[in-house]
């Protein structure tokens with residue numbers, strides 16, 4: 001069922017497909033069936049894999065039919081998870097987003113493949129599809145697996161947020177580095193039709209903010225993040241902006257072309273990098289990420305000295321570079337951000 005490879009020779013990077021030398025795949029989005037593409041690769045290359053497959057719920061993709069028999073879908077899930085596991089480095093991490101119907105199957109297949117589950121994350125969102133005859137679905141499961149239960153990357157400082165002890169109770173026992181977020185993620189909105197981020201040519205797009213968290217925590221700059229179901233290119237876009245290498249596949253020629261355009265635009269605009277008097281582009285991106293992870297709106301943080309102090313300290317924790325940031329620098333940058 002690989003349209004790109006059998007009958008569309010204009011597919012980008014088709015030439016690399018057979019006899020794939022790994023460096024040719026880095027920072028590329030390739031049109032093809034992920035299982036076929038991965039079967040040509042000998043050695044593990046991915047430090048982090050993020051997979052958001054079709055959920056078998058009848059979404060309208062251009063080259064994939066999303067309502068197959070349950071037993072075929074489960075067999076296919078096992079095939080692509082096996083193919084991904086083969087290219088995951090021994091110390092690599094593997095995140096899988098999946099709906100209710102097949103979450104249990106993903107967990108069982110993960111166990112069978114020898115993956116170690118570290119978290120079963122629930123991504124809760126508003127703007128779920130409305131229903132009349134049952135409760136509205138407002139979550140997606142995200143499995144966080146690793147290959148080796150002891151040897152993996154987990155940059156906790158990159159995800160820490162201020163605790164209630166710090167924000168509300170002024171409790172001296174609070175860890176000044178903040179706390180790890182819960183495994184129910186509530187602050188990442190779905191990418192709705194009206195959002196600036198929305199790629200109108202793809203039916204379901206993950207928010208970059210959610211990928212930013214996963215990539216910052218489970219990989220390091222310069223490492224390779226692979227997405228077998230690239231879609232609109234969210235994983236690649238987030239990886240690029242966080243100075244990781246990306247690699248992706250998608251069965252649709254049009255999606256691949258558009259995702260490559262998204263990346264090209266990003267690369268062009270990031271050449272005209274936004275900096276301000278105090279912070280470089282990497283620091284500004286981290287300010288934005290922390291502001292979106294905070295349980296309090298930015299305007300309220302700016303209006304309260306105690307909160308700006310906590311925000312500044314949390315920002316230093318996240319940067320983890322020994323540099324001293326003043327509240328004035330952070331406040332100015334936050335103010336510019338919300339203008």
Ligand SMILES: C[S@@+](CC[C@H](N)C(=O)[O-])C[C@H]1O[C@@H](n2cnc3c(N)ncnc32)[C@H](O)[C@@H]1O
Pocket residue numbers: 032033034035052053054055061062063064202204205206207228229230231232233234235249250251252255
């Ligand atoms: C849920 S979407 C991924 C959305 C993506 N996470 C994003 O943020 O845009 C699933 C994607 O898988 C692609 N797909 C379906 N079967 C595939 C296969 N066998 N190999 C590669 N891609 C496939 C579809 O074309 C679709 O774009």
